[in-house]
Amino acid sequence: xxxxxxxxxxxxxxxxxxxxxxxxxxxxxxxxxxxxxxxxxxxxxxxxxxxxxxxxxxxxxxxxxxxxxxxxxxxxxxxxxxxxxxxxxxxxxxxxxxxxxxxxxxxxxxxxxxxxxxxxxxxxxxxxxxxxxxxxxxxxxxxxxxxxxxxxxxxxxxxxxxxxxxxxxxxxxxxxxxxxxxxxxxxxxxxxxxxxxxxxxxxxxxxxxxxxxxxxxxxxxxxxxxxxxxxxxxxxxxxxxxxxxxxxxxxxxxxxxxxxxxxxxxxxxxxxxxxxxxxxxxxxxxxxxxxxxxxxxxxxxxxxxxxxxxxxxxxxxx
Numbered sequence: 001x002x003x004x005x006x007x008x009x010x011x012x013x014x015x016x017x018x019x020x021x022x023x024x025x026x027x028x029x030x031x032x033x034x035x036x037x038x039x040x041x042x043x044x045x046x047x048x049x050x051x052x053x054x055x056x057x058x059x060x061x062x063x064x065x066x067x068x069x070x071x072x073x074x075x076x077x078x079x080x081x082x083x084x085x086x087x088x089x090x091x092x093x094x095x096x097x098x099x100x101x102x103x104x105x106x107x108x109x110x111x112x113x114x115x116x117x118x119x120x121x122x123x124x125x126x127x128x129x130x131x132x133x134x135x136x137x138x139x140x141x142x143x144x145x146x147x148x149x150x151x152x153x154x155x156x157x158x159x160x161x162x163x164x165x166x167x168x169x170x171x172x173x174x175x176x177x178x179x180x181x182x183x184x185x186x187x188x189x190x191x192x193x194x195x196x197x198x199x200x201x202x203x204x205x206x207x208x209x210x211x212x213x214x215x216x217x218x219x220x221x222x223x224x225x226x227x228x229x230x231x232x233x234x235x236x237x238x239x240x241x242x243x244x245x246x247x248x249x250x251x252x253x254x255x256x257x258x259x260x261x262x263x264x265x266x267x268x269x270x271x272x273x274x275x276x277x278x279x280x281x282x283x284x285x286x287x288x289x290x291x292x293x294x295x296x297x298x299x300x301x302x303x304x305x306x307x308x309x310x311x312x313x314x315x316x317x318x
């Protein structure tokens with residue numbers, strides 16, 4: 001019987017995701033699987049501040065701080081496939097690797113977990129809201145500049161525990177991660193995209209294999225969801241055009257509506273006071289071009305200046 005080694009981070013959420021894929025592969029193909037935990041640079045920086053985390057990214061010279069070591073293990077043949085949260089995956093894939101499957105997307109939105117059922121609108125002035133994401137921080141400050149937005153790092157369950165221990169009055173997390181960990185009942189409010197645009201690829205899982213391993217890619221391909229792939233492709237083309245990584249104050253969401261792909265995105269200043277927001281439509285098969293066009297439109301509308309002020313070099317993309 002075929003045995004597939006699955007490379008993954010060791011967090012509770014990452015293990016849930018990898019075990020979920022392992023179960024699907026066993027059900028579909030009758031293969032045996034082995035979960036191989038791999039500690040990444042990003043995992044070693046979970047207790048660092050946002051500033052320290054950004055410095056580490058710059059020093060390492062890679063945007064794939066949560067997956068590089070896993071990809072190294074895949075290229076070296078120590079694992080046969082890797083399961084990633086799509087929002088952690090850089091827009092450039094190392095030579096020799098590919099993504100034969102992007103699975104059906106969970107709810108891509110963010111959510112608020114707070115005390116006493118408070119929503120973003122009813123939180124008291126000065127309430128401490130925790131998040132480590134520059135994207136979330138900028139949008140929180142834009143909608144509620146009177147809140148005290150504080151750094152809160154760690155895995156999803158770690159952040160929930162910090163909230164429950166009183167380190168802050170509310171936290172913002174990805175709905176998908178909360179649901180996958182069985183914590184849905186803790187959600188106070190779902191944040192729609194007019195309030196909080198999600199991260200590129202949020203809610204989707206990607207499965208990575210070696211190009212020279214056709215057998216494993218064949219096993220994986222059945223898990224690919226074409227609608228999710230089209231939406232994520234558009235979002236990632238946008239991100240590539242803006243030359244951004246996971247620590248850019250950029251929100252984006254693509255959805256299929258009436259057979260067309262609709263992509264909306266915004267770039268924010270760190271304080272949330274400035275925002276450039278645009279949208280683009282087209283056929284799903286044009287997903288790459290839709291993302292590229294929207295990225296250029298954002299740059300021309302002023303997003304390039306905001307990103308340069310944030311220390312990002314911005315080009316015209318592919």
